[in-house]
Amino acid sequence: MYQLKDDLLIPEVARLHAENYGVYGRRKMHALLRRQGWDIGRDQTERMMRLAGVRGVRRSKRVFTTKSDPAAPRPTDLVQRRFTADGPRRLWVCDVT
Structure with missing residues (x-):
């Protein structure tokens, strides 16, 4: 039974x-699958992604462009x-930043 669900979920x-570039x-994929009606948990989503050979993209570090x-x-x-x-x-004060 689980293998059948896995075979449907991986593709x-x-x-x-x-479709999402x-x-x-895992978090966004889990939410997307839940919105589409799949009864799937977070860990199972992660396992399906691993079996499908897909990974999410990590955000890069914030770049500070101003050096005071x-x-x-x-x-x-x-x-x-x-x-x-x-x-x-x-007294009038303003901040222009």
Whole structure:
């Protein structure tokens, strides 16, 4: 019985993996199979992917493009780190980042 289900699932997993540009891993593949009505667990999804010879794509490390220069001039602190105003419309602060 299990072998019959495996024989049906392996080509389905390979097809879905190809349809999704070959990037789906176990979690997304499991969710996709469940949405399509397959009664399948996470570990079984992983096993089917292994038997079908497909793997998900790992995300690359985040690339930081800005290197701050500690010697660069900093804007002057006009409020002296005091962010409470004496009254209405006395202190205006904005952040442009």
